[in-house]
Amino acid sequence: MELMPILSTLRRHKTAAGLIVLEVALSCAIVCNALHLIHQRLERIQADSGLAEAELVTFRVAGIGAVGNVDEVTSQDLQALRAIPGVRDVSINNQVMYGNSNSFSGVRLQPNRDANSIGFPQYTVDEHGLTTLGLKLVEGRNFRAEEIVLDNAFNGPGENPPRPRQIVLSQALAKRLFPDSSALGKQVYVFGDTPMEVIGVVQTLGNVHPGPRTQRPGDAEGAGQYGMLLPLRNSYRGAYYVMRVDPAQREAALKAAGTALEAIGGKRIVREARTLEEMRSAYYAQDRAMIWLLGGVCVALLLVTAFGIVGLASFWVQQRTRMIGTRRALGATRGQILRYFQLENFLLSTLGIGLGMAAAYGINLALMRSYELPLLPAYYLPVGALTLWALGQLAVLGPARRAAALPPVAALRSA
Numbered sequence: 001m002e003l004m005p006i007l008s009t010l011r012r013h014k015t016a017a018g019l020i021v022l023e024v025a026l027s028c029a030i031v032c033n034a035l036h037l038i039h040q041r042l043e044r045i046q047a048d049s050g051l052a053e054a055e056l057v058t059f060r061v062a063g064i065g066a067v068g069n070v071d072e073v074t075s076q077d078l079q080a081l082r083a084i085p086g087v088r089d090v091s092i093n094n095q096v097m098y099g100n101s102n103s104f105s106g107v108r109l110q111p112n113r114d115a116n117s118i119g120f121p122q123y124t125v126d127e128h129g130l131t132t133l134g135l136k137l138v139e140g141r142n143f144r145a146e147e148i149v150l151d152n153a154f155n156g157p158g159e160n161p162p163r164p165r166q167i168v169l170s171q172a173l174a175k176r177l178f179p180d181s182s183a184l185g186k187q188v189y190v191f192g193d194t195p196m197e198v199i200g201v202v203q204t205l206g207n208v209h210p211g212p213r214t215q216r217p218g219d220a221e222g223a224g225q226y227g228m229l230l231p232l233r234n235s236y237r238g239a240y241y242v243m244r245v246d247p248a249q250r251e252a253a254l255k256a257a258g259t260a261l262e263a264i265g266g267k268r269i270v271r272e273a274r275t276l277e278e279m280r281s282a283y284y285a286q287d288r289a290m291i292w293l294l295g296g297v298c299v300a301l302l303l304v305t306a307f308g309i310v311g312l313a314s315f316w317v318q319q320r321t322r323m324i325g326t327r328r329a330l331g332a333t334r335g336q337i338l339r340y341f342q343l344e345n346f347l348l349s350t351l352g353i354g355l356g357m358a359a360a361y362g363i364n365l366a367l368m369r370s371y372e373l374p375l376l377p378a379y380y381l382p383v384g385a386l387t388l389w390a391l392g393q394l395a396v397l398g399p400a401r402r403a404a405a406l407p408p409v410a411a412l413r414s415a
Contacts, residue, residue, distance in 0.1 A: 028356025050204030052134025140200030313399035
């Protein structure tokens with residue numbers, strides 16, 4: 001079929017053709033960005049934290065009265081928890097990933113307090129921290145017992161309280177601080193002018209910032225991949241007990257932990273007892289809801305576009321009955337009539353996709369400025385174009401086949 005009759009027909013139906021073009025453009029622009037956002041959320045949800053999440057349970061202990069020496073009670077707690085059947089190891093941490101607390105510290109390469117520093121998540125652990133969390137060392141070693149500083153001494157009275165002298169970095173943070181060499185043996189500064197030696201590097205430490213999603217220094221640069229471990233043992237007040245247990249015994253271990261701690265100090269209660277998998281699921285609940293919402297928007301837009309194409313094509317078939325019958329009488333085959341409507345839809349879809357691609361990048365640039373999202377990858381556009389082209393061809397197929405089935409006598413009936 002010739003292209004000119006199609007263009008001539010479209011010029012006579014500018015409003016209807018324009019509506020289809022706008023529908024396709026709007027669908028292309030919104031669907032491309034929605035799929036990009038869905039991809040970002042899925043990456044966030046599926047990213048590896050580096051922890052043995054299936055084996056970890058955590059809880060906090062609240063005191064409701066004096067219990068004597070806090071550090072001594074904490075030591076007794078840890079010994080009692082490690083004695084529970086099925087428990088592989090126990091640590092006490094200042095914060096837990098996917099929890100409600102936030103602890104960030106600035107890291108500097110110079111002792112000068114005015115030197116540039118960027119805040120990253122910092123986890124305080126004892127010598128059992130790495131094995132409890134299931135972190136994998138790729139360089140260096142774990143903390144030793146004699147290197148652990150007690151929190152009460154660190155934050156206690158005195159002019160020169162003890163400071164941690166060692167630090168373990170995530171691999172991403174180590175490469176950022178020392179891009180041209182190994183971080184092992186190098187010095188960094190976290191607490192004032194006290195140098196800290198990098199004694200170990202773990203493969204992965206976290207893919208999110210603990211606690212609520214608030215903007216932090218370095219967020220836009222992927223700071224969720226960075227983290228550091230400090231040899232500082234907190235007391236049970238204000239810290240989290242983390243136990244690594246057989247996944248099948250997690251609930252039993254939590255119950256046994258409450259009983260064991262109650263025997264040590266009766267004026268304490270266990271709270272926020274959960275598995276890390278439960279905490280992760282709750283943390284990403286909003287992300288999953290957003291994925292379903294954006295997915296629903298994409299499906300709705302595509303359905304509206306498809307129904308619009310079907311409706312317009314059906315209307316045009318009815319309006320062009322005489323033209324179709326005349327062409328059939330002059331020798332046009334069913335295949336030629338079918339291709340006529342398919343080519344017409346292809347031209348409208350192409351124009352809409354072109355406008356939609358420009359709008360997609362415009363929306364993405366606005367999102368980048370407002371929410372610091374990454375640039376829309378170029379491959380989303382051809383994928384979106386192919387999807388909309390295929391959708392248009394499928395939507396117009398039914399009306400086009402009805403048009404191709406019209407007999408030549410239809411021209412006489414509509415005369």
